[in-house]
Amino acid sequence: MLVDEKTGVQIEQWKIAPHVVELEASIIREILKISSQPGVISFAGGLPAPELFPMHDLQLAMEEVVKKHGAVAFQYSFSRGVPPLRELLAQWATDRGTASHVDNILVTAGAQQAIELVARAFVDRGDYIITEYPTYVGALQAFNYYQARYATVEMDSEGMIIEQARKKIREYKPKLIYTVSNFQNPTGITMSEKRRVELVELAAECNIPIIDDNPYGDIRFAGRDVPSLKEIGGDRVITLRSFSKIIAPGLRLGWMNGPTQIMNYFEKVKQCTDLHTNTLCQYIIYEYVSSGKLREHIETIIKDYRAKRDLMVQTMREHFPEGIKWTEPEGGLFLWVELPEHVSAKDLLPKAVEMKVAYVYGEPFFPDGQGHNTLRLNFSNATPDNIVEGIKRLARLLADSL
Numbered sequence: 001m002l003v004d005e006k007t008g009v010q011i012e013q014w015k016i017a018p019h020v021v022e023l024e025a026s027i028i029r030e031i032l033k034i035s036s037q038p039g040v041i042s043f044a045g046g047l048p049a050p051e052l053f054p055m056h057d058l059q060l061a062m063e064e065v066v067k068k069h070g071a072v073a074f075q076y077s078f079s080r081g082v083p084p085l086r087e088l089l090a091q092w093a094t095d096r097g098t099a100s101h102v103d104n105i106l107v108t109a110g111a112q113q114a115i116e117l118v119a120r121a122f123v124d125r126g127d128y129i130i131t132e133y134p135t136y137v138g139a140l141q142a143f144n145y146y147q148a149r150y151a152t153v154e155m156d157s158e159g160m161i162i163e164q165a166r167k168k169i170r171e172y173k174p175k176l177i178y179t180v181s182n183f184q185n186p187t188g189i190t191m192s193e194k195r196r197v198e199l200v201e202l203a204a205e206c207n208i209p210i211i212d213d214n215p216y217g218d219i220r221f222a223g224r225d226v227p228s229l230k231e232i233g234g235d236r237v238i239t240l241r242s243f244s245k246i247i248a249p250g251l252r253l254g255w256m257n258g259p260t261q262i263m264n265y266f267e268k269v270k271q272c273t274d275l276h277t278n279t280l281c282q283y284i285i286y287e288y289v290s291s292g293k294l295r296e297h298i299e300t301i302i303k304d305y306r307a308k309r310d311l312m313v314q315t316m317r318e319h320f321p322e323g324i325k326w327t328e329p330e331g332g333l334f335l336w337v338e339l340p341e342h343v344s345a346k347d348l349l350p351k352a353v354e355m356k357v358a359y360v361y362g363e364p365f366f367p368d369g370q371g372h373n374t375l376r377l378n379f380s381n382a383t384p385d386n387i388v389e390g391i392k393r394l395a396r397l398l399a400d401s402l
């Protein structure tokens, strides 16, 4: 008889579904546990800088919500999201070149829930999904739950290599294309305008929808803006957005923008999941954004993250040994490091933690578990002093290991 070691509870009587028994815990969450040990300088998480959270303005927004909206803000609300916030988000998209109606918008508990809704709504067991190689690990977790399979496409500095995508589509007949087109997690790569046009053309030719997961698009600190996939592809594209990186992730507020009829389906799927996104948080964000302070706040984030990226890259140039490559992203929160082929970033992590520095090794971002010599560094969360010290520690570790 199976008995829980700690509690003595008999496990057998709980008939957990086999696909749930098989689920793996997120390796990143495990690494975050290790890296939150005292004294460890962590480049592991995808955390924004907490000192930049607009605490005072959020407090004002909260007071405004209670005064202006009262009990409505604490009541059950629509599965699609509260109307004033949806109107604001539709207007925001329209102002940026994607004409959007309030019915195109569905508010979610972060972009992660939006990915989960996509997986629920589209993926039947065994379906193929086109993803970048590597790709966002949280998306793989969501898709894995529904037993998706992956047709992966490598990237160069301009994003997905379209000829490879074309071949994979022919071979695997995927249900959808999932991309993180801006400042990708984990690599920091942004898809060029040319590739966006080509990807939309390919999707049209093969009649496949594109899911553009875009939580980082507003955090551009170098280079020039490129039109969004939705601007180019219209109703062929569903965009997933989030306030996590531009306001605060604890609010758990994201949204989807897609064709009305498709959003009608998502609304029903969302109803099964959680009825609706937290009403109070929707009103707080609505009041905060409509006060006009978000634009200025994003400027502050951009300035801070630009300086941190510059500092990280500069310190890597000065201290990393020869033979190591890395991306220099024009926005977002991450850069991606490639070690020489014979070095395993996973094997090095315990030694790094002993030296009180942490990162995420690359393998979990590859659906087939490859990428042993890669790792992701986050530059938004550590202080400037810790960035310099942490990179110097990593450099010492790498110099000893190469």
Ligand SMILES: Cc1ncc(COP(=O)(O)O)c(C=O)c1O
Pocket (backbone or CB within 6 Å): 046, 109, 110, 111, 112, 113, 136, 138, 180, 185, 213, 214, 215, 241, 242, 243, 244, 249, 253, 254
């Ligand atoms: C590409 C990508 N999509 C989605 C998410 C989830 O974001 P949210 O906090 O909005 O759920 C993240 C978070 O790191 C991400 O990097």
